[in-house]
Amino acid sequence: MNNKKPNRLTLILIILLVLSLAASWVYFLKDKIGPSDPETVTPVDVEPTIDPEIERLKGIWKENKQINEDYVGELIFDSGLINESFVQAKDVYKPNGEMYQFYTQGGSLVKDPSGYTGNDVYIWTYWKTGEYDYNDHGGSVFMDYRNDLDDQNLVIYGHHFSVWNDEKRVKAFTPLEKFLEAENYEENRFVTLVLENEIRKYVVAVVYEFDANPGSSHYDDCQYWRTEYNYDDYLGYYDENYYQKYINTITSLQLYSTGTRLTTADKTLTLQTCISGHTGELFEILVLKQIEVIPIEG
Numbered sequence: 503m504n505n506k507k508p509n510r511l512t513l514i515l516i517i518l519l520v521l522s523l524a525a526s527w528v529y530f531l532k533d534k535i536g537p538s539d540p541e542t543v544t545p546v547d548v549e550p551t552i553d554p555e556i557e558r559l560k561g562i563w564k565e566n567k568q569i570n571e572d573y574v575g576e577l578i579f580d581s582g583l584i585n586e587s588f589v590q591a592k593d594v595y596k597p598n599g600e601m602y603q604f605y606t607q608g609g610s611l612v613k614d615p616s617g618y619t620g621n622d623v624y625i626w627t628y629w630k631t632g633e634y635d636y637n638d639h640g641g642s643v644f645m646d647y648r649n650d651l652d653d654q655n656l657v658i659y660g661h662h663f664s665v666w667n668d669e670k671r672v673k674a675f676t677p678l679e680k681f682l683e684a685e686n687y688e689e690n691r692f693v694t695l696v697l698e699n700e701i702r703k704y705v706v707a708v709v710y711e712f713d714a715n716p717g718s719s720h721y722d723d724c725q726y727w728r729t730e731y732n733y734d735d736y737l738g739y740y741d742e743n744y745y746q747k748y749i750n751t752i753t754s755l756q757l758y759s760t761g762t763r764l765t766t767a768d769k770t771l772t773l774q775t776c777i778s779g780h781t782g783e784l785f786e787i788l789v790l791k792q793i794e795v796i797p798i799e800g
Contacts, residue, residue, distance in 0.1 A: 556798055559696045570629050574645055576696035583677045583690045588658055590645040591623035605634040620647025637667050640674040653729040655770045662775040675775035678786055681709045684758040693790055700797050704771050704790035707762040710755040712785045723751040726772050726787050
């Protein structure tokens with residue numbers, strides 16, 4: 503039997519071979535797995551996901567803004583019940599001091615704007631043409647002249663047409679008459695506002711009818727036109743409990759329960775139209791609760 507021990511040179515060669523094999527293995531793993539230091543990882547550019555529907559709505563907004571600087575946005579019922587552009591005139595005079603061209607209900611051009619407000623500018627004037635429009639579009643759908651988009655309550659008005667000039671019941675706010683029947687609520691309850699930098703989602707919370715003649719029952723407690731519920735825009739005073747009083751009143755007047763409850767923390771959108779076939783100032787009112795805000799980039 504040979505008991506001769508390996509000499510020093512042999513040991514050194516064995517050690518060098520082991521180290522070489524170990525280094526090769528580490529290099530192999532590094533090549534397969536990648537570097538362990540996150541700072542040495544080369545970032546990969548990922549294209550942001552573009553929602554084609556949002557891009558389409560942004561395109562509509564930009565196109566309409568070029569038509570009329572007073573354009574604010576789109577009012578869209580998710581069911582397709584209503585899809586209307588809406589505008590706003592803050593005053594009877596434009597920001598540059600020029601008086602708007604607008605009309606009376608009978609079609610006469612207003613020459614003396616005394617006693618008129620921004621709401622009168624588009625009530626019988628079509629926003630795309632600046633011309634009198636009684637039958638085709640019923641003027642324009644417009645937001646209250648006092649409103650700013652960050653207000654507690656946005657108010658938007660639109661005409662309700664009689665059957666003789668809207669047999670299909672599709673013009674302006676005429677389709678809101680469907681909400682007079684509870685059976686039409688569920689399908690049509692969600693609404694979208696498309697604005698310049700955001701999309702707001704709403705759900706219809708209360709549907710009621712309202713006699714707007716001063717002195718009528720509930721007139722004082724049912725002032726849906728307030729932009730901040732606890733502040734009277736016309737008389738100029740605060741009532742810290744008015745919003746809750748308003749909620750209680752319209753809940754008692756609602757045509758049916760929607761299952762959506764309003765609280766004084768809610769922001770709302772109010773839609774108002776006249777109810778044809780009735781005498782006096784009888785309106786159909788929808789109060790919608792804001793449920794989501796989606797920012798969009800220009």
